[in-house]
Amino acid sequence: MTKKKVWLFILKCIIVAGPVILVSLYASFGMMYYSDGEVPYYLWNRDFCAKTHDRTYDVVILGDSIGQTSYITDELSEGTVNLSLGGTTPAENYYVIKEWLEKNKAPDDIFITFMDRHLLDSDCYYTRCLYFHRLPLSDNLEIMARAGEYGEPSIGIDDCYRELLAYQLYWPGKYTAAMVNSRFTGRHESNTMVYDMVNKGRGRFVYADVSYEGDEPVKLDSFYTNPFFDRYYRDIIGLCVEHGIRVHLVKPPMMDLFEFDEGYRRDIYGYYDSICSQYPNVSFDWFDEGFGSDCYADFAHMNEKGAKEFSKMIKEKYPDVFDD
Amino acid sequence: MQFNSGGFLVFFPVTVFIYFLIPDRAKKIWLLLSSYFFYMCWNPKYALLLLFSTLVTYLVGLFIEDKGPGKKTFLISGILINISLLFYFKYINFFLDLLREGAAGLNIELNVPTVDVVLPVGISFFIFQALGYIIDVYRGDVKAERSFITYALFVSFFPQLVAGPIERSGHLIKQLKEPKKFTIDNAESGLRIMLWGYFLKLVIADRCAVIVDAVYADYSLYGPLELILATALFSIQIYCDFMGYSTIAKGAARVLGIDLMDNFHQPFFAVSVKDFWRRWHISLSTWFRDYLYIPLGGNRKGKLRSIINLLITFTVSGLWHGANLTFVLWGLLNGVLQVIEGIILSLLKKIKGYGNISWDKPGLRVILVIKNLVIIELGFVIFRAQTVSDAFMIFRNVFTMKPAELYAERTLFDYGLNRFHLYMLIAGIVVLFVISLLREMRKVRTDWLKNGREAVRVAICWVMMVMIVFSLDISGKEFIYFRF
Numbered sequence: 001m002t003k004k005k006v007w008l009f010i011l012k013c014i015i016v017a018g019p020v021i022l023v024s025l026y027a028s029f030g031m032m033y034y035s036d037g038e039v040p041y042y043l044w045n046r047d048f049c050a051k052t053h054d055r056t057y058d059v060v061i062l063g064d065s066i067g068q069t070s071y072i073t074d075e076l077s078e079g080t081v082n083l084s085l086g087g088t089t090p091a092e093n094y095y096v097i098k099e100w101l102e103k104n105k106a107p108d109d110i111f112i113t114f115m116d117r118h119l120l121d122s123d124c125y126y127t128r129c130l131y132f133h134r135l136p137l138s139d140n141l142e143i144m145a146r147a148g149e150y151g152e153p154s155i156g157i158d159d160c161y162r163e164l165l166a167y168q169l170y171w172p173g174k175y176t177a178a179m180v181n182s183r184f185t186g187r188h189e190s191n192t193m194v195y196d197m198v199n200k201g202r203g204r205f206v207y208a209d210v211s212y213e214g215d216e217p218v219k220l221d222s223f224y225t226n227p228f229f230d231r232y233y234r235d236i237i238g239l240c241v242e243h244g245i246r247v248h249l250v251k252p253p254m255m256d257l258f259e260f261d262e263g264y265r266r267d268i269y270g271y272y273d274s275i276c277s278q279y280p281n282v283s284f285d286w287f288d289e290g291f292g293s294d295c296y297a298d299f300a301h302m303n304e305k306g307a308k309e310f311s312k313m314i315k316e317k318y319p320d321v322f323d324d
Numbered sequence: 325m326q327f328n329s330g331g332f333l334v335f336f337p338v339t340v341f342i343y344f345l346i347p348d349r350a351k352k353i354w355l356l357l358s359s360y361f362f363y364m365c366w367n368p369k370y371a372l373l374l375l376f377s378t379l380v381t382y383l384v385g386l387f388i389e390d391k392g393p394g395k396k397t398f399l400i401s402g403i404l405i406n407i408s409l410l411f412y413f414k415y416i417n418f419f420l421d422l423l424r425e426g427a428a429g430l431n432i433e434l435n436v437p438t439v440d441v442v443l444p445v446g447i448s449f450f451i452f453q454a455l456g457y458i459i460d461v462y463r464g465d466v467k468a469e470r471s472f473i474t475y476a477l478f479v480s481f482f483p484q485l486v487a488g489p490i491e492r493s494g495h496l497i498k499q500l501k502e503p504k505k506f507t508i509d510n511a512e513s514g515l516r517i518m519l520w521g522y523f524l525k526l527v528i529a530d531r532c533a534v535i536v537d538a539v540y541a542d543y544s545l546y547g548p549l550e551l552i553l554a555t556a557l558f559s560i561q562i563y564c565d566f567m568g569y570s571t572i573a574k575g576a577a578r579v580l581g582i583d584l585m586d587n588f589h590q591p592f593f594a595v596s597v598k599d600f601w602r603r604w605h606i607s608l609s610t611w612f613r614d615y616l617y618i619p620l621g622g623n624r625k626g627k628l629r630s631i632i633n634l635l636i637t638f639t640v641s642g643l644w645h646g647a648n649l650t651f652v653l654w655g656l657l658n659g660v661l662q663v664i665e666g667i668i669l670s671l672l673k674k675i676k677g678y679g680n681i682s683w684d685k686p687g688l689r690v691i692l693v694i695k696n697l698v699i700i701e702l703g704f705v706i707f708r709a710q711t712v713s714d715a716f717m718i719f720r721n722v723f724t725m726k727p728a729e730l731y732a733e734r735t736l737f738d739y740g741l742n743r744f745h746l747y748m749l750i751a752g753i754v755v756l757f758v759i760s761l762l763r764e765m766r767k768v769r770t771d772w773l774k775n776g777r778e779a780v781r782v783a784i785c786w787v788m789m790v791m792i793v794f795s796l797d798i799s800g801k802e803f804i805y806f807r808f
Contacts, residue, residue: 009508012782016519019790162330171330173796180744180794 020172026184027175031132032191034175034182038086040195041068041205042132045085048203049099057081057202058108059321060100062093062236065207067113069301070252073202075311077322079107082203085134087124090114090232091146091155095139097236106243109321111314112236113250115300119225119233121154130167131174140164152228209304212255212296220260223267237279247282248318249275252310255299256290287313325365326802327572328525335362339482340579348503352473355500355580359482363446370444373409378479380405381454385461385468385475399462406451413444418647446486448644452611454479457493459615466494474501481582483573487566487803489587489607496582504581514578516773516785521571523788524564525803526795527752532561534740534798540708548722550734552701555718559704560753563591565804566605592700593764595683595692597661600700608644612637631666635659645707650715654706661699745798748791 014021031039059080061071067084083096097110117123125143129135135143144164147156157163166174198205225233240247249272265288272284287310295306302310315322325331339358346354364371384402388395411419416439427434457478460466469475478497484490504510539546539554546554570587577584587607594600601609617637623630635656642655672678683689702719709715736746762768773781 005508009512012512013515015782016515016785016789018786019793023793166330171796172793176794177797 023172024170027170033185033188034179039132040191041198042134044195044198046134052103056105060107061111063113064088064118066115068205070307070310072307072311073204087128089118089122090229090236091143092129094232094236095135101243106245109246110240111248111250116223119229125155150228207301208297210297212293212298217257217259220264222263241279249284251286253287253291255293255296325362344506351503352477356477359480362482366445373444377454378476381458382472382475384458388461389468402458406455410451413447415647449488449490450479453490460493469497483576487569489570489585490611499582510581511579514575517575518572519788521568522792525568527791529561529564531745531749532557536561538739543718551722555701555705558708562804569803590760590764593693594696596665612641631663649712650706650709654703657703
């Protein structure tokens with residue numbers, strides 16, 4: 001076996017493995033070119049939180065897509081930034097705010113808004129948070145370890161570490177579908193536009209500015225949380241309290257098609273009151289008067305009209321917070 | 325651990341690397357440990373079953389060789405113990421169901437509970453391989469293996485442990501005995517073979533599965549053309565799935581310097597059912613030939629007996645595939661078809677001028693191949709259906725036209741594959757057809773990627789890799805033969 005033969009063999013292996021390497025590299029560096037329309041705000045959020053900003057943001061909004069769509073930063077104040085991430089739970093948000101506080105001066109106020117289900121399970125941790133590489137490996141490992149500890153099933157899946165590795169390495173199987181669907185570069189223009197829009201709106205993202213047309217009522221009779229997400233939720237609040245931040249837990253208006261009974265109301269107040277009594281400087285507000293369906297883009301997310309209305313309500317409710 | 329899992333991508337290079345790095349005396353132990361680890365990735369406790377079967381057949385082999393007159397007793401004991409394991413883990417609930425149904429037919433209510441048992445992966449494969457060994461020792465075809473490590477490795481050798489090929493002791497044990505040295509030729513050829521196996525599985529089989537699963541999941545919604553298309557695709561799926569596995573196994577073993585037997589030989593170019601079984605799952609069909617059909621008397625005891633032997637062999641072969649009447653019926657059908665073929669052939673031979681017909685003429689051969697494909701496809705409907713009545717309903721739907729208004733308007737893209745994946749599937753099938761045709765015409769070698777100039781070979785591998793990479797998002801399906 002000559003040295004030349006060995007090197008030739010290695011070269012051939014590298015050439016044949018080339019497509020895997022190339023696709024992984026493209027998956028890593030070309031996300032804005034092929035990923036779907038949610039990539040811009042994830043990347044914006046990652047870029048924005050990683051930087052130490054010259055100016056101070058005195059209000060930060062955290063949460064999931066409800067937090068992201070309901071608050072219009074421009075309507076609230078110049079010093080408001082929306083770090084909410086669609087599809088996330090308190091778990092991901094804990095690391096987002098932790099990173100922000102490590103790099104930037106703590107804000108005076110934080111508004112936290114999640115839809116009920118994100119305190120119960122995670123539907124997008126793998127397909128968004130890991131997919132878009134929002135959090136570093138160490139944070140993801142901690143989330144998974146904790147999910148395992150709590151027996152949380154939506155994040156602590158059987159193959160969670162294998163999945164994590166696949167996303168960390170930009171395994172082609174995770175990204176080729178988006179590449180093919182975008183014809184490899186077909187989404188760059190729209191993603192760049194959205195990125196700029198999110199940047200201009202300091203984190204605000206609009207899913208679609210249309211009006212919801214459904215009319216099927218939905219009954220809500222109970223609310224409960226999963227201990228794993230509850231723990232992270234309380235960790236966020238604990239972290240904020242540690243930094244002397246006032247925390248406002250906000251439940252925005254739901255569409256008036258939602259009908260909730262006393263049981264639901266009791267569960268909601270029972271849960272949030274327990275948090276408020278555990279920490280100082282934490283308040284809970286539920287805007288329980290629903291908006292009409294013309295204020296929503298879909299079943300859960302406000303459109304521009306709804307968000308404007310809600311932002312106005314928030315501003316009126318907290319005049320000392322948004323005083324510019 | 326599956327060959328198409330991320331775990332295998334780590335396991336295989338690590339196993340190979342350490343195997344060639346460690347001293348010769350430790351190589352077998354390392355391979356044995358790796359093989360058990362590979363098996364335990366599914367269910368660690370079933371490694372005990374593998375170990376038990378290995379231990380029993382190892383001891384039986386030694387006893388048979390050492391005890392002259394009592395060796396038959398040991399052979400029968402060894403066979404019974406292993407068949408009992410297979411029966412319990414694979415067929416017990418099937419048997420109880422049959423018993424309950426039989427009793428219900430006689431108006432007797434049997435309250436026998438279902439046994440809570442999980443089918444151990446690959447049990448049919450490693451037990452058959454071990455049984456083949458003790459029969460070979462009994463017949464004196466091979467000497468009993470004295471080294472337990474070597475023998476345990478023979479039963480559990482990871483490339484072929486869970487889905488074959490079912491190797492013969494005479495072929496594999498002697499290869500496993502000798503520690504192998506790393507050679508570039510073996511590594512290169514093995515990796516090329518593995519690449520072809522992955523191509524078959526990921527580019528073709530997993531894409532076919534999307535359409536087949538969609539149609540077979542609710543066959544009553546589909547018309548004759550769709551059912552025929554799904555069945556044709558199923559035959560391609562199962563072929564590429566199983567041949568893909570066997571090919572990856574062969575390639576992985578080759579990297580380690582070990583040659584496994586070929587399991588397929590262009591089965592869809594067969595001109596008769598008999599010919600098909602000479603080309604399909606060769607390691608199993610030859611196993612049944614050597615260890616069941618011939619011991620039953622083969623064709624040495626008259627025509628009627630040979631027909632019965634053939635039917636028994638194929639029915640058992642069907643049952644081997646799974647605890648379901650569909651498999652039994654499929655096996656029996658293949659036996660019956662061969663009996664009919666034999667009768668037709670003997671009648672044809674009586675016609676004057678039959679001997680002058682040149683069956684190798686391309687035109688005639690194409691007709692025979694198409695005729696055979698149609699027959700084989702009928703069998704695959706039974707193989708794929710969940711129950712026998714489902715299979716007959718599918719046949720009925722194929723042969724009865726429903727009123728036009730009952731058909732949903734669909735295009736080929738409505739079965740779960742988008743345009744890109746459909747084109748990839750078509751490209752994959754074309755490649756498979758061309759390669760199979762060239763191999764059938766003996767224009768290329770079995771290891772067809774060894775043909776041609778170096779640069780062309782690397783380029784072909786590169787293109788195949790591109791196609792594999794763009795198949796990864798829809799793949800991840802379990803190999804079908806794992807269930808058996």
